[in-house]
Amino acid sequence: xxxxxxxxxxxxxxxxxxxxxxxxxxxxxxxxxxxxxxxxxxxxxxxxxxxxxxxxxxxxxxxxxxxxxxxxxxxxxxxxxxxxxxxxxxxxxxxxxxxxxxxxxxxxxxxxxxxxxxxxxxxxxxxxxxxxxxxxxxxxxxxxxxxxxxxxxxxxxxxxxxxxxxxxxxxxxxxxxxxxxxxxxxxxxxxxxxxxxxxxxxxxxxxxxxxxxxxxxxxxxxxxxxxxxxxxxxxxxxxxxxx
Numbered sequence: 263x264x265x266x267x268x269x270x271x272x273x274x275x276x277x278x279x280x281x282x283x284x285x286x287x288x289x290x291x292x293x294x295x296x297x298x299x300x301x302x303x304x305x306x307x308x309x310x311x312x313x314x315x316x317x318x319x320x321x322x323x324x325x326x327x328x329x330x331x332x333x334x335x336x337x338x339x340x341x342x343x344x345x346x347x348x349x350x351x352x353x354x355x356x357x358x359x360x361x362x363x364x365x366x367x368x369x370x371x372x373x374x375x376x377x378x379x380x381x382x383x384x385x386x387x388x389x390x391x392x393x394x395x396x397x398x399x400x401x402x403x404x405x406x407x408x409x410x411x412x413x414x415x416x417x418x419x420x421x422x423x424x425x426x427x428x429x430x431x432x433x434x435x436x437x438x439x440x441x442x443x444x445x446x447x448x449x450x451x452x453x454x455x456x457x458x459x460x461x462x463x464x465x466x467x468x469x470x471x472x473x474x475x476x477x478x479x480x481x482x483x484x485x486x487x488x489x490x491x492x493x494x495x496x497x498x499x500x501x502x503x504x505x
Contacts, residue, residue: 317377324381
């Protein structure tokens with residue numbers, strides 16, 4: 263599929279061909295790393311779906327966060343907690359099992375925040391955003407592996423994407439202070455969705471070529487955040503379009 267020479271049993275990881283041109287490492291080691299990262303990512307996404315489903319279906323949970331001052335304070339803490347957890351995760355990403363404990367806390371807290379957002383969104387909008395997110399993620403992942411096998415490099419996107427995220431954050435803060443209407447919200451969501459779609463390509467390219475074997479936690483977190491942010495932006499667009 264990606265220009266690999268398969269082994270006798272059709273095992274991609276046993277292939278002798280390079281995963282991308284000028285590859286200096288054994289392909290089976292990189293494939294093993296990729297499989298490990300996507301296994302962690304799959305568990306994170308399944309956890310997010312499960313936690314969000316509980317929050318959406320058990321109505322007292324969502325009502326607690328919006329009808330009580332304690333719930334509002336807890337919600338703010340849940341939103342901030344993933345960013346707090348990223349700090350110790352930076353220092354302990356190589357230390358097992360602390361790295362997985364921190365990763366679990368990061369995933370569950372972010373899943374709770376997503377669940378609360380979905381609890382006040384129609385099922386139609388959630389389904390539309392989830393389907394489109396899945397299609398975009400799978401398509402861009404396949405494309406990036408294909409492009410990498412043909413020598414394309416996406417590292418140049420890094421500075422542009424970083425600048426784009428800063429601009430999105432600043433504009434988002436302005437939007438919170440001075441709401442600009444439904445059309446502006448839809449435009450913002452569409453642009454943000456494109457940015458995070460580009461991040462999927464960029465981080466997948468890094469996964470293939472640049473992450474070291476002990477950076478599987480960071481690789482999984484990067485892709486997980488790309489997918490979650492893409493889903494949130496599509497959710498924003500569909501909600502604005504529905505209103």
